[in-house]
Amino acid sequence: MARTLTARPDRMLGHLIDRTSEQRLTGSVAKFTYRTFRLPLQRPDSGSSAHTVACELCGQRVRVRLYSVTHTVRLRRRWLGLCGAGLVVLGLAVFGAFGPDPVLLGTAGLAVLSAFAAAVGFAAAVAGFTAYWLEDGVRMLKPNARPQHNLLQPGRLGSKA
Structure with missing residues (x-):
């Protein structure tokens, strides 16, 4: 069974604060560290809705689409x-x-x-x-080529609250 859906999405907005590269036997491994923030949004009753969320760290506006529980x-x-x-x-x-x-x-x-x-x-x-398993009905609209922000699962390694 997949994760339960609630009126508030579990995903968190992450602001990239550090990017490092580590050499291993199998090649280079990139590590990303994010500062995470809860999305202050409620799911719509039906369909989907687009929202603009401001990053709490830098103030940049990020567009997010949020789908209802049934969708x-x-x-x-x-x-x-x-x-x-x-x-x-x-x-x-x-x-x-x-x-x-x-x-x-x-x-x-x-x-x-x-x-x-x-x-x-x-x-x-x-x-x-x-x-x-990972579907939770939250999408970032128009992500950048080199994203400063990302939508992350709660408890993801490399994230700092």
Whole structure:
């Protein structure tokens, strides 16, 4: 079950205060530190509404779209639909390759197609479930190319209240 939805969104407005880079064996890892603030907004009863929120640290105005609880539940269902479709494709690819009569392993081309379909199905299932879990009906409108502000989940590592 995904997180519960309330009249006030859980997301927080984050102001970027530090960006560092760290070298590891696998490559460079960027770390971002934000100063976070609660969004002083209430969800609309239906549909969506656009709001302008001022950052408490720098005063810059940030545009945010907030979806109602029912609309957010619909968005979550769409993401679950993508997850389900990915699982169906993954299941058909695996069943076709390793089922009682392995049809797809007869030729090399079908075996490659089956492996590709399984990978796409798995990726769609993971992406759909992740988006379903994180969907909370809050969007930033017109984000910058190098964002000074971001919408963050509460308790995110690197954020400071």
